[in-house]
Amino acid sequence: MDILDAKCLVGRKRLNMEVGTAFSADLLSDVLAFAKAGSLLLTGLTNPQIVRTASILDIAAIILVRGKIAPDETLRMADELDIPMLSTRYILFETSGRLFMHGIKGCVEKVGSDTYVTL
């Protein structure tokens, strides 16, 4: 939390966990395609769908970037589905870079050329 000067919006009790990977995106379909279980999710999206998506993928915690504060609806859902949510004022690039410098890796480095059928 110090690295990102972040504040915790939901799930303070669960913050004491070890995380090794992260995924950054503002497109939920990309999150669904590439994010791995147990990773951090960095995003600028604040709608309740981000929490559902995180829950479906077993995401460890959501970090909202660019100073976004989620609406009550989203916070309630995060609380219900037990997913910690943080907010940082750093931009997505900066947030990702800071975490990377502290040993967090991307949950996939590169997308495989054979991942999807190209016609």
Added chain:
Amino acid sequence: MNLEYENSFEIQGGNFQEAGDISVFIKKKLQNLGVAREILRRVAIAVYESEINIISYASKGIIHISISPESVVIDAEDEGPGIENIELAMRAGYSTATDKIREMGFGAGMGIPNIMNCSDKFTITSELNKGTHLTIIINISNNDAEKNR
């Protein structure tokens, strides 16, 4: 372990608030049935993407899910515009999403490719101005269950 379950879920087009409800429900169900993590993740993603597709594009639809000891079969059938070019829809990044859909964070053009990626068997049929029907089969085998522990 009694691994048998069957249910149909109705979905209204445009109802973004409820996108993911069925997926979260089924994931819990499979979890309780003791299905391996990786399998329930694939089922949850396939169901979620199917829900989003129906909500985004169709007027209404039904997702039928049947779970047996061998596999999970997901049938997603909608009444909607249909898909004009299925080959394009299967391509990663291709999307016909409206601004409203993109505002919600969807419409990256990964829906169908992502569903295919989660399936062991996938079929899609679509008729213009009538609707689209996806059948997704995800195998549950003991081998997989062991491997992913």
